[in-house]
Structures are given as structure tokens and as C-alpha cells.
Amino acid sequence: MALFSGLSEKLNHIFSKLTKRGRLTELEIKTAMREVRIALLEADVNISVVKDFVAKVSERAVGEEILKSLTPTQQVIKIVNEELISLMGSTNSKLAVSDNPPTVIMMAGLQGAGKTTLVGKLGLYLKKQNKKALLCACDVYRPAAINQLKVVGEQAGCTVFEKGQGNPVKIARQAVDYAKSYGFDYVIIDTAGRLQIDEALMRELEDIKSEVNPSEILLVVDAMTGQVAVEVADTFNKRLEVTGLVLTKLDGDTRGGATLSIKAVTGKPVKFCSVGEKLGDLEPFYPDRMANRILGMGDVLTLIERAQDAVTEEQAKKLEKKFRENSFTLDDYLDQFESMQKMGGLKDILSMLPGMGTKFKIREEDIDEKKIISMRAVIQSMTKKERENPNIINSSRKMRIAKGSGTSVQEVNRVLKNFEQSKAMMKQMKNNKMFRF
Amino acid sequence: MGFFSKLKEILGKTREGISKKLTALFSSDKLGDEFYEELEDILISSDVSVATTTEIVEEIRETAKKEKLKDKDYVISLLKEELFDTLNYADVPEVKTPCVIMVVGVNGVGKTTSIGKLANKFSKEGKSVTIAAGDTFRAAASEQLSVWADRAKVRIIKHAEGADASAVVFDAIDSCKAKGTDVLIIDTAGRLHVKSNLMEELKKIDRVIKREYPTAQYLKLIVLDATTGQNAENQVKAFSEAVGLDGIILTKLDGTAKGGFIISLSYEQEIPVLFVGTGEKIDDIENFNAKDFIESMF
Structure with missing residues (x-):
């Protein structure tokens, strides 16, 4: 499942080989800008305007330091976005008023x-x-x-x-x-x-x-x-x-x-x-x-900003390690949801991800915040051992968890299934470093 | 005046820039990266999609490389051929009577005007024509259509503003059957195209036509504005999914707009361009001719 669609996905791909951090190099910018150019052309921006824009942004981006909290991808998007906004001007709907009405x-x-x-x-x-x-x-x-x-x-x-x-x-x-x-x-x-x-x-x-x-x-x-x-x-x-x-x-x-x-x-x-x-x-x-x-980026930048606030560097490192070692547990799963809530709730986040809004048509029931509350209850009703190794959860354990969380066995099954799916997804994501937190 | 000369005249005026660019391009004997990049730019500035442009230019490039081509005229003819194949991918349906033509499209593309021109065209060909005012939503839409019906001297069936569009269609079919009208x-x-309730209304009209007049030939035509960009593709996709499409009417081709998106469209979605609107007068509609269209581009 592609969380970041379109441009940023391509950029991610381009930068996936880049492990060293530091300043954006000319070659990186050039490669990234080729994709930016296509994105703008596909959006119907006039070709001469695109050329000017790309030249201007490249000039600014070369040598710019990659902020600690951002990936090179995000850094390029940030620059492109800032330049776009500044080109587009301000919010001003005031209509002129004549001294001599009407x-x-x-x-x-x-x-x-x-x-x-x-x-x-x-x-x-x-x-x-x-x-x-x-x-x-x-x-x-x-x-x-x-x-x-x-x-x-x-x-x-x-x-x-x-x-x-x-x-x-x-x-x-x-x-x-x-x-x-x-x-x-x-x-x-x-x-x-x-x-x-x-x-x-x-x-x-x-x-x-x-x-x-x-x-x-x-x-x-x-x-x-x-x-x-x-x-x-x-x-x-x-x-x-x-x-x-x-x-x-x-x-x-x-x-x-x-x-x-x-x-x-x-x-x-x-x-x-x-x-x-x-x-x-x-x-x-x-x-x-x-x-x-x-x-076509949704509010990725907003997401990036909020992510920086919600997840501490330490947490991020821990999680990244868990991804790498594939030792992601139900505890981490819950942690992640809680960080997301800090970022403004799942609905907000999903709608901010490019491609999600239109491609997946987020329905209200898909992202029922109540379900997250019941998920938390289910996970918190498990023993430490169960959370670390969900494989040991048999039917009698499930019944106990259901009773303890005030839910049902079906609900417990649902949480476990979702967790396994997320784990599988993270395994895929591990390689392209989409989420650094 | 035939389509070719007319279009050539119009496009000749407005595409001078591009033609010059192309001539300059093909005149320089270098067939390097720059050459192909410029070629891409030219197609993209005509609103051909980035994907189609890349595909076509890549194909030409491969051929040129394989055959070690250096002759500019030959490369031009290759490109023309490629564009022609792309445009000619879909079959053009023939109009048989009795025929029901439903005209769809987004706001402001020129549906009503195109209908007036089409009615006039069929009428001149000796067919009896009736127009149904199925736009019961936009303010004064049926008045606008009535003016066109008068100009084309054809019959119009309309209800009050805000009436049920499918009821208008039902009545129109009824009347056409009774009078043995050739084209409705x-x-x-x-x-x-993103408004689902309105697309549902369209599906309802579609069902009424199919149910009430199964013996007639039924064509669904979408009107696309040549000044539109890549969104034309989304429009075609959405209407195609809702009711299916048999052809395109390309309007406002009388300006600087190139309407190059039809090249991608007829290729990717196999929907042919049937007519083009080339001006504001009632006769300003022509059968689309891919060869002439491409010839006029150069």
C-alpha cells in the first residue's frame, strides 16, 4: 500500500539509495526536479512557466542543508512547496472601493x-x-x-x-x-x-x-x-x-x-x-x-511538521530499530496510534496524505475513532507476554481479553488481524524509509 | 469550405508559432537529446498528456535510431504517422436513423451551442430533427436552446426550469416515435464529473432512453472544450463509466487552444472524435478528420 502517492513516492524512490545526510547535491536536485517538472505539467502548468520555476527552485535548493528532522525527499518537497506558495501570492479577497460610488x-x-x-x-x-x-x-x-x-x-x-x-x-x-x-x-x-x-x-x-x-x-x-x-x-x-x-x-x-x-x-x-x-x-x-x-501532495508538509512535534527523536530511533529487526509488538502498535492521535486524529492524517483523499475515498466508518478506543482497551487487557508475542493468544485467552476490555472475541480477533497486517505493511516499508519516525 | 482548408486556416493563424518552431527544429540536422526534448515540449504545449508524449517521442526516437535516420522530412512523416495511428485507433460510428443522441459534458464546454450546430447540420442533410431540453438546471438553459432550435429550424421539446430531466426525455421520445423523427x-x-448525484441523474436519463426507444440507434457524445488541459481525460473517464461514450465533440478549436488531449484520449480510451466546433456561427461544425487535423498542426 502506497501511503505517499505520486510525486513524493517517486522522490522517495530516487532518494532511497541516499543514505548519507548533509547538503542536497546538484545531481539529487536534478533528478528530483525531473519528477517535479512532470508533476507540474500533468497539473496543466504551462511549460514555459514550469521551466522557469524548476530553474529557480533548483538554484535555491543546491547546497541547501537538509534539516535534521527531514529526509532529502521532504526537504525538496518543502522547497518546491514554499516556492509555489510564494509564487501564488497572498489571500486577499478585498474588492476595490471607488471614492466616487458606485x-x-x-x-x-x-x-x-x-x-x-x-x-x-x-x-x-x-x-x-x-x-x-x-x-x-x-x-x-x-x-x-x-x-x-x-x-x-x-x-x-x-x-x-x-x-x-x-x-x-x-x-x-x-x-x-x-x-x-x-x-x-x-x-x-x-x-x-x-x-x-x-x-x-x-x-x-x-x-x-x-x-x-x-x-x-x-x-x-x-x-x-x-x-x-x-x-x-x-x-x-x-x-x-x-x-x-x-x-x-x-x-x-x-x-x-x-x-x-x-x-x-x-x-x-x-x-x-x-x-x-x-x-x-x-x-x-x-x-x-x-x-x-x-x-498533488495533500498536506504532506503539515503532516511532516506535526510528526516532528508528536514523535520524539528517541521514539523514532526505537521504532526504526524495531522495523529493522522486525520486532514490532502490539505495544508499539498502540504507541503508534497514540502518536497519531496527538497529530490530530486518524481522520485528519488520512485526509492529509496525498492520494488517500481521492483514491481511497475515506468513508466515515473506516476511520471510526471509537474503534481506536476499543482497540486500546483490547491491547491494554492483554498481559505483557501476550503483547510481546501475540501468537500465544489462544481462544481462552481471547475470551479473557474480551471480558477484560468489555468487548467481544470478534473485536479481539479484529485487532490481532489488523496488527498482523500492519506488521506486514511495515516490512514492506522498511526498505524505502518512508516513515522515519 | 472543407474541413481541411478551414481548419488549416484557423490553425494556420494560431499555430504559426508552433509550426515555425517545428520547422526550425526539423531543419536543424541534429537528432540528439535536445531535438527530442524540444519535440516533447511541442506536444506538451498542445496539451498532449505527458505520458502519451513520452511514449510517442520515445517510439519515434527508437525507430530513428534503429534505422539510423537523419532525414528530417522522414522523421516528420514518421511523427505524423504515429499521431495519425493514435488518433485513428477508435472506430467512428455512423449515424443511422432513427437515432437518439445524448450530449453530455461539464459546465461551460459548449454543449448547447454544439447541439444547435448539430441540429442544423442534420437538418441540412435532409433529416428531421428534434431537440430535447434536458438541461432543466442551469438558469435560462432552455431559452438558450430554443434560440438555437429557431436558428436551425427544428422542433424543441421542453418543460419548465427545475423539471425532471428524464421526464423531458420521455416526452421527447414519445413525440419522436409518433412523428417518425430521424434524429433526437x-x-x-x-x-x-465528480458530482455523484448529478451523474446518477444522467444514468436515469440513460435508462429511460434505452427502455423507451430500444429500436433507435443510441449515441452518447461528450463535449470537450479545447482550452481544457489534462482534466479532459478525467471527464471522459467519469462520463464513460457512468453511461458509456461513443464519441467526442471538440469545441472552441478556433482559438489558440490545441486540444492535444484528444490524441491521448482516443488512444487510451478508444473514443473517437466525431465533430469539431470551429466558431460561433451555426455552420461552424465539421466532421473530424484525423489526417487533416495532423496536417494542420505542421
Whole structure:
């Protein structure tokens, strides 16, 4: 069973031969970075962005000292992760406020990115802050786009301004004037989706911009976008000077590498993430979560950090020795579970391990913390001898243990079986040094 | 205008960069590591998956090495052949009447637009066409579809927003049987493939179609957005598992997006690309032609 999937597994493999500790060497970095490159490309990060990134990280990593508590693998992941996070910027969902209300927010993006839905979501978001937002329908091309905005606006409880299939520039102007007269705080302008190479429509956006002078121009990008994300973001940004980015459809299973691409070419902050079909499904952007998602690493680093706190060096050495000698006992088994609880409970840990969340679909019943409590009772009801050598546990001993722990013989059997399985698993893990604690 | 010239024109505009790169690449007579790495980069920047890219380039490399190839034109033709084989792996189903086509896909890929174009295409071929507005979820989806039905001059069956999608499908089948309609195209709500409840709804529609119209040819087509990256593969997998897929409609191929993921897709999952959407007008749909597609890349 692979506890660490994907990238870190590969890295583990690469470093498995490395026994000497010290500084990361150029060759190690190069080998590791080849895997990082593939991971990023598979996540849809643009190839030029990947190249820049890998070069930058390699430069930083060469010669860096491997921290005592980390394996070379973890050290490389740590560096990659830190660089990813710093590239992705900060958590900042503040929308600009104009000195001269209403504040105008304008949308831009490809067809199907999710602009119209986002207009509704932002409307609701502002409403919750007691701001009055006017939603303006400037997508006069897509059939029924205006109707869609009307429905979405109604759901959000916002007024929708529309003038049918008129001139979008004029409609935007009228909407701002209307908002001024009726005391709206914000005007959110929905625009038609367009390809960045569509000259006429790109010019139309520029015209709307110069007509109503928006405080925010948000580029809406589908998180599933591939390599083309760079060209799209670059063109929109050059033509309009966007002020922020919004990622949509993040509730899918995309790794979302486009985020890194658009961030790298525009340098603009990601302001929101759209994570569902309901109008309330709008979240701030968390660079650390996104970095983990792109790398496909879960929260390995968090796990590493917590592991350092929960397991002392001494315990780790003891356990490692036991792995090596294959003398892992029920006592150690219990110890391990208790360290895990210190780390925040099994459910937490499992969900943090990459690959576990999606591949194994953790069900509530699989990781019933109550079962761990009863497991502890079972093990503690055994004699010292039994714990050291479970083979001597016959049926009369099982009955005694069951009575002593207030469980059943089946429960005792289950604990013993799980223990044997863990032992077998550890035997496998022994060689690749996955867990150093 | 035929598919070839049209696509070539479009791609010609947007792929100039790549073509130049390739020409430059193949013009330099060195067939070393750098050459193959660049070749990989070119495929990857078209959204061909890393795995497929590595496989294809490795294969070309092996052949070139074995046959001691140095001729750039020959290597180009080898690569084209390889890509063609990959794209042509799956059989393209023929449309026989009566036919039910269910169109599925994630949000925002262009399902409704593609249905409008398809309806128009079949209608022009002299077939009678009906559209069923099975997207009862998204705001104003059936209005959008009605506009397309008007443009294509075909019949549309719809219920109110929020209605049961399978009920719409049931009615549509009933009506098509009665009128002897040639092609029934069913729109479905866009859904992210990870939403299990929505995938269940899709399975229900699928059961209704199979039960109510077993005599008709039944095709399930997935719409994929050419601007999508590697996630397209997950989408196809998920929809394929839920209802099975007979073909792909590749949309938004009119921009800089390459849609290279179809190369991996038709190879790994044996699902052919049937149509490509090449613009915003109702006629902007073409039969997919692997040879032309590859030719246009170079």
C-alpha cells in the first residue's frame, strides 16, 4: 500500500539509495526536479512557466542543508512547496472601493469560464456585506445570457440592469448612471465570453473599460484550462490591465495548474475561487492549499511538521530499530496510534496524505475513532507476554481479553488481524524509509 | 469550405508559432537529446498528456535510431504517422436513423451551442430533427436552446426550469416515435464529473432512453472544450463509466487552444472524435478528420 502517492513516492524512490545526510547535491536536485517538472505539467502548468520555476527552485535548493528532522525527499518537497506558495501570492479577497460610488466591477474571460454565474455570486457576496449591487447584462450575443443573469440576479436578490440586445458600451454607461441615481454601491458588469484573438470583441471590452472606468477588472478563468491559459491571461491583461483573477470550477478534480500559469504571466492577485453551483459557493483564495493541489501532495508538509512535534527523536530511533529487526509488538502498535492521535486524529492524517483523499475515498466508518478506543482497551487487557508475542493468544485467552476490555472475541480477533497486517505493511516499508519516525 | 482548408486556416493563424518552431527544429540536422526534448515540449504545449508524449517521442526516437535516420522530412512523416495511428485507433460510428443522441459534458464546454450546430447540420442533410431540453438546471438553459432550435429550424421539446430531466426525455421520445423523427438530440445539464448525484441523474436519463426507444440507434457524445488541459481525460473517464461514450465533440478549436488531449484520449480510451466546433456561427461544425487535423498542426 502506497501511503505517499505520486510525486513524493517517486522522490522517495530516487532518494532511497541516499543514505548519507548533509547538503542536497546538484545531481539529487536534478533528478528530483525531473519528477517535479512532470508533476507540474500533468497539473496543466504551462511549460514555459514550469521551466522557469524548476530553474529557480533548483538554484535555491543546491547546497541547501537538509534539516535534521527531514529526509532529502521532504526537504525538496518543502522547497518546491514554499516556492509555489510564494509564487501564488497572498489571500486577499478585498474588492476595490471607488471614492466616487458606485464602484464598477467588470468581468472578462473566455466563453464558458463562468462569468454570468460569478456575477450572481459576487452580487450575493456584496449583499451579505450590506452592499447594494446592480448586475448589468452586457453579454448581448450569447442566446439567453440576459435571461440567465436575470434568474441568477433574482436568486441573489440583486437588481439586474438590462437593455436587451443593445450596444454593450452604452448599456454599461446607462447602468452606471442608473446605479448613481438609485444609490447602488456597486455595479457588476457581465460581459460576453470571447476568445482572446477575437479582435472586435476585445476592442469592445476596451471601449466598455474607457467608458465606465472600472475599479476592478476581474479575469475569470476556468481552473481546468490547459496550456493555453498563459496566452489567454496575457492577452486579456495586456489589453485591459486586469486587477484580479477569479478561478472557477474548482469543485472538480482538476489539479488547477492554470492558476500558476496565469499568476506567473499577469502577476495579479487571485481574489476568489468559485467552488460550486450554488450562489454561496465563493471562497477566498488560499495559496498554500492551491500549491498542495497542484503538486498533488495533500498536506504532506503539515503532516511532516506535526510528526516532528508528536514523535520524539528517541521514539523514532526505537521504532526504526524495531522495523529493522522486525520486532514490532502490539505495544508499539498502540504507541503508534497514540502518536497519531496527538497529530490530530486518524481522520485528519488520512485526509492529509496525498492520494488517500481521492483514491481511497475515506468513508466515515473506516476511520471510526471509537474503534481506536476499543482497540486500546483490547491491547491494554492483554498481559505483557501476550503483547510481546501475540501468537500465544489462544481462544481462552481471547475470551479473557474480551471480558477484560468489555468487548467481544470478534473485536479481539479484529485487532490481532489488523496488527498482523500492519506488521506486514511495515516490512514492506522498511526498505524505502518512508516513515522515519 | 472543407474541413481541411478551414481548419488549416484557423490553425494556420494560431499555430504559426508552433509550426515555425517545428520547422526550425526539423531543419536543424541534429537528432540528439535536445531535438527530442524540444519535440516533447511541442506536444506538451498542445496539451498532449505527458505520458502519451513520452511514449510517442520515445517510439519515434527508437525507430530513428534503429534505422539510423537523419532525414528530417522522414522523421516528420514518421511523427505524423504515429499521431495519425493514435488518433485513428477508435472506430467512428455512423449515424443511422432513427437515432437518439445524448450530449453530455461539464459546465461551460459548449454543449448547447454544439447541439444547435448539430441540429442544423442534420437538418441540412435532409433529416428531421428534434431537440430535447434536458438541461432543466442551469438558469435560462432552455431559452438558450430554443434560440438555437429557431436558428436551425427544428422542433424543441421542453418543460419548465427545475423539471425532471428524464421526464423531458420521455416526452421527447414519445413525440419522436409518433412523428417518425430521424434524429433526437438531447441536451443535458452541465455537471462536473465528480458530482455523484448529478451523474446518477444522467444514468436515469440513460435508462429511460434505452427502455423507451430500444429500436433507435443510441449515441452518447461528450463535449470537450479545447482550452481544457489534462482534466479532459478525467471527464471522459467519469462520463464513460457512468453511461458509456461513443464519441467526442471538440469545441472552441478556433482559438489558440490545441486540444492535444484528444490524441491521448482516443488512444487510451478508444473514443473517437466525431465533430469539431470551429466558431460561433451555426455552420461552424465539421466532421473530424484525423489526417487533416495532423496536417494542420505542421
